[in-house]
Amino acid sequence: MKMHKxxxxxxxxxxxxxxxxxxxxIAGPGSGKTTTLLxxxxxxxxxxxxxxxxxxVITYTKEAAASMQKRFLTENPEGTSVTFGTFHAIFYHxxxxxxxxxxxxxxxxxxxxxxxxxxxxxxxxxxxxAEEMLHFIxxxxxxxxxxxxxxxxxEEERKEAVFREYxxxxxxxxxxxxxxxxxxxxxxxxxxxxxxEKWRERFRxxxxxxxxxxNRIQYELLRMLAAPDNHIFAVGDDDQSxxxxxxxxxxxxxxxxxxxxxxxxxxxxxxxxxxxxxxxLAGRIISENKDxxxxxxxxxxxxxxxxxxxxxxxxxxxxxxxxxxxxNIKEENKNLNYGDFAILCRTNREAENVRxxxxxxxIPCASRKGREETDEEKxxxxxxxxxxxxxxxxxDFLRIMNKPDRGLSRTCIPEEEVDFIRMERxxxxxxxxxxxxxIRTLRKQLQTLRxxxxxxxxxxxxxxxxxxxxxVKKPPDTGNDGVQVLTMxxxxxxxxxxxxxxxxxxxxxxxxxxxSGEQEEEERRxxYxxxxxxxxxxxxxYLKGTKERPGLxxxxxxxxxxxxxxxxxSSNS
Numbered sequence: 126m127k128m129h130k131x132x133x134x135x136x137x138x139x140x141x142x143x144x145x146x147x148x149x150x151i152a153g154p155g156s157g158k159t160t161t162l163l164x165x166x167x168x169x170x171x172x173x174x175x176x177x178x179x180x181x182v183i184t185y186t187k188e189a190a191a192s193m194q195k196r197f198l199t200e201n202p203e204g205t206s207v208t209f210g211t212f213h214a215i216f217y218h219x220x221x222x223x224x225x226x227x228x229x230x231x232x233x234x235x236x237x238x239x240x241x242x243x244x245x246x247x248x249x250x251x252x253x254x255a256e257e258m259l260h261f262i263x264x265x266x267x268x269x270x271x272x273x274x275x276x277x278x279x280e281e282e283r284k285e286a287v288f289r290e291y292x293x294x295x296x297x298x299x300x301x302x303x304x305x306x307x308x309x310x311x312x313x314x315x316x317x318x319x320x321x322e323k324w325r326e327r328f329r330x331x332x333x334x335x336x337x338x339x340n341r342i343q344y345e346l347l348r349m350l351a352a353p354d355n356h357i358f359a360v361g362d363d364d365q366s367x368x369x370x371x372x373x374x375x376x377x378x379x380x381x382x383x384x385x386x387x388x389x390x391x392x393x394x395x396x397x398x399x400x401x402x403x404x405x406l407a408g409r410i411i412s413e414n415k416d417x418x419x420x421x422x423x424x425x426x427x428x429x430x431x432x433x434x435x436x437x438x439x440x441x442x443x444x445x446x447x448x449x450x451x452x453n454i455k456e457e458n459k460n461l462n463y464g465d466f467a468i469l470c471r472t473n474r475e476a477e478n479v480r481x482x483x484x485x486x487x488i489p490c491a492s493r494k495g496r497e498e499t500d501e502e503k504x505x506x507x508x509x510x511x512x513x514x515x516x517x518x519x520x521d522f523l524r525i526m527n528k529p530d531r532g533l534s535r536t537c538i539p540e541e542e543v544d545f546i547r548m549e550r551x552x553x554x555x556x557x558x559x560x561x562x563x564i565r566t567l568r569k570q571l572q573t574l575r576x577x578x579x580x581x582x583x584x585x586x587x588x589x590x591x592x593x594x595x596x597v598k599k600p601p602d603t604g605n606d607g608v609q610v611l612t613m614x615x616x617x618x619x620x621x622x623x624x625x626x627x628x629x630x631x632x633x634x635x636x637x638x639x640x641s642g643e644q645e646e647e648e649r650r651x652x653y654x655x656x657x658x659x660x661x662x663x664x665x666x667y668l669k670g671t672k673e674r675p676g677l678x679x680x681x682x683x684x685x686x687x688x689x690x691x692x693x694x695s696s697n698s
Contacts, residue, residue, distance in 0.1 A: 128171055133157075133164055140391035141165040142172075143358065147351075147388035149336075149381055150360040153422050154407070154657035155398025155620070158360050162332055163197050165358055166207060169330055178206040181328035183347075185335040187211055189618060191584075193334070198588050205589050206577070208328070212343045213303050216310040218579055223313060223320055232295065232302045234259075240300075244290045248283050260370070262288055266304040267342050267372050307342045314349050321349065329356060335618075336361030336381070340372035348384070355385060363418050364411050367614060367651045369643070375650075378418065394422050396657075398620050400430020403659050410681050411653045414646045431662045434629075434678070434685060436669040443627045443666045444479050448486035450664060451608060454623060463489055465622040467609040469655045471633055476610050479627065483608060491607030509586050513574040517543050529591040531563045545571075613655040624659035626652075630667040631677045652681050 130138055137157055140150045141164040152158035166182065169175040184190040187210070194209040208215070232240075238255055241262075245252050258279075265288050295301070301309065314321040331351050333339065336359040339347070351357045363375035382388055396404045404424035411417070437443050451466050468483075470476040480490045505528055508521035519541050526533045537548055537560055545568040552561035570590050577585055587593040609621065628634070635648035656663065670676035 128164070128167055133160065134395065134397075136391070136393050136395060137161045137164060140393065141168050143389055143391070144173075145354070145356060147355045147357045147381070147385040148359070148391065149378065149385075149388055150358070150391045150393060151378070151418060151420065152360050152362055152393040153364070153396060153420060154362070154654075155396040156393035157397060158334070158393060159193060159196070161393060162334060162358075162360055163193065163200075165332060166197060166204070167201060170201070170204060170207075175330055176206075177204045178208075179327065179329040180207045180332070181215065181330070182207065182209045182332045183212055183215060183334065184209065185211065185338045187214065189334065190214070194584060195588075198584075202588070205585050212339075212346070213306050216346065217306045219310055219324060220306060220313070221579065223317075224309075230299055230301055232300050236300070237295075237302060240294055240298075241287075241291055244287050244294070247290075248287055250279055250283065250287065254279065258284075258287060262291055263302075263304055264372060266292075266308060267340055307346060311342065311346055311349070314346070325350060325352070329354065330358070331356065332358045332360070334360055335365075337363055337366040337375055337378060338368050338371075338373045339377050340374075344377060344380070357385075364414070364420075364650055365617065365654050367617065367647060367654055369647045375417065392420065394420050395425050396422050397425045398660050399424060399657060400426055400428050400661060402432050403430040403656065403663050406432060406663075406685065407653055407656045409685070410649065410656065413681070414649055416646070428661070430659070432665070433663070434665045434667070434682065436667055436676075436678070438669060438671060440478075440628065440668060441482060443668070444482035445486060446666065447479070447625045447627070447664070448483055448488045450625065451488055451623070454662065458622075461622060463606045463608045464491060466625075467611060467616065467619070467621040467623065467658065468625045468627065469611055469613050469616050469658065470627060471613060471636055473612055475628065476612055480610050483610070489607045490610050505592065506583055506586060509571070509574065509590070509592075510582065512543065513571040513582075519543060525592075526567075527595075529594045531567070533560060533563055537564065613651050616658050617654050620658055620660055622660050623662040623664075624655070625664040625666070626655055627666050628668060629665050629679045629682065630669075631679060634679045634681065649681055652679070 133141065134157065137160060140148070141161050143165070150158070150161065152161065162182070166180060169180055170177055182190070182193065184193060190209045190211060194207075197204060197207065197209075210218070237259055241255055241258060242252055245255060245258065250258070261284060328350060331347065333347065338361075347357065359381060361378055363378050366373055366375035366377075382390065399407070401424040404422055408422055435446070437446070447468055451463070454466075455461050455463070468476075468479050470479060483490055505525055508517060508524045511517040511521050512525070519538060522538055522543050523535060526537075536555075537552055537557070539551060540547070545564055549561045549564045549568075552558070552564060573589070574582060574585055609616075609619070611619075613626075629652075634652055635645055656665075665682065667678050668676040
């Protein structure tokens with residue numbers, strides 16, 4: 126099957142048709158990076174005839190991995206052996222394969238605290254600093270210098286002692302955390318060249334989404350795995366690097382080009398998401414950052430979009446304004462759902478306060494949780510997995526034989542033992558050729574399931590075997606008909622018809638006492654991400670305060686005034 130060039134824009138087509146070796150794709154907001162990534166996978170399979178099992182797609186979150194995989198398999202059902210996952214999921218799978226690790230060796234947040242608290246008491250450190258100490262330990266394991274920037278009121282000697290004891294006690298008990306997954310994989314690759322070669326052969330083509338969020342050790346593992354052919358297709362945007370507290374830095378893009386001087390660079394600069402005014406505002410905001418790759422974003426939509434910057438004296442006035450604004454826009458646009466609206470906040474606490482006020486105003490808010498897997502579905506998955514390993518019981522078979530519907534009768538398994546060959550023969554003796562064919566197909570599906578990587582097995586059961594057809598789809602709480610109230614960090618990768626941003630005043634954006642330097646630049650990138658989530662309407666509100674406690678519009682917008690929808694001026698009034 127040949128690809129259709131007309132499905133892609135010129136910039137996207139040029140990037141996805143990259144031949145071999147390293148490539149860096151600079152993809153701005155609304156430029157269609159996911160479309161380009163999925164197109165790249167299709168190009169490798171259909172045009173370069175790369176076996177799907179040799180393709181690895183790394184994303185920043187498991188939600189993004191699942192969404193991208195679902196979207197890809199919808200159009201490419203034959204591509205079930207393409208591996209999608211996060212850095213941690215991929216390298217944990219490698220560890221499990223090579224070391225036979227058990228799932229229960231992973232530390233939960235609560236378990237990490239249970240190991241840490243006695244150590245803090247021993248060194249007379251306030252247990253209220255437990256969260257910060259855990260963050261210090263995380264950054265320290267990753268070897269990140271940002272660990273030194275923490276506001277812990279604990280001298281370096283005691284922090285180091287806590288770190289050493291925490292590592293010792295967790296290792297003694299055979300427990301690991303997310304950082305250990307990466308550290309142990311790196312050690313494995315360094316010490317066992319044969320194992321590294323095995324996984325290099327397995328994953329010959331590697332695609333990385335949100336590359337700007339890659340930290341030092343993740344990047345190091347990526348380079349080890351990709352060598353010597355270096356078929357890396359890295360997609361990112363230094364202007365959207367917002368996870369400095371996890372060790373990510375926009376400089377990773379420049380390092381990539383330094384480490385791979387022969388790398389091809391592609392730019393996806395056209396914005397197909399937002400109106401011209403929104404794209405223009407976003408460009409002016411981010412242009413104040415000094416150390417960045419220069420880009421020339423162009424708005425491809427004809428309409429201007431609508432922007433308001435408005436001042437209030439009380440924070441609840443801001444939130445009630447959002448409620449009224451959402452009602453009015455929905456009244457004017459009957460085709461919009463509440464899910465087309467988003468309020469993006471700087472902190473989780475602020476988001477909770479917004480939800481509370483919107484609730485009082487009878488504006489429904491969407492749950493942040495997706496549909497939870499029921500206990501019955503979990504048992505079905507386990508039954509499929511046991512049967513694929515040859516360990517399933519008659520009860521397991523009966524449980525899933527018609528999930529999805531196969532029209533099988535209980536009589537097809539006359540014995541307690543699950544023997545698919547014998548079951549097929551039994552059906553043929555009863556002149557049930559259709560039943561025999563269904564048993565044969567199920568047997569082959571289970572054989573395929575057994576050979577699949579662990580991280581793809583559930584997805585294969587749901588989509589490849591067709592289990593999801595028998596599951597009643599229930600929306601998460603309010604489903605699509607609830608306003609999304611999120612932190613700016615959580616909104617990355619999403620888009621909405623309407624975006625409202627509250628409390629855009631000094632002290633909140635940028636947050637706290639951030640005055641200058643890289644921290645200010647990251648805060649500006651975060652605000653840039655929030656602004657670029659809006660497709661059509663953007664409301665930015667701030668507190669002007671009172672005479673006693675005056676407020677000041679964020680420095681990021683000091684020269685911007687939008688007094689009404691779609692109108693702008695360059696000076697404050």
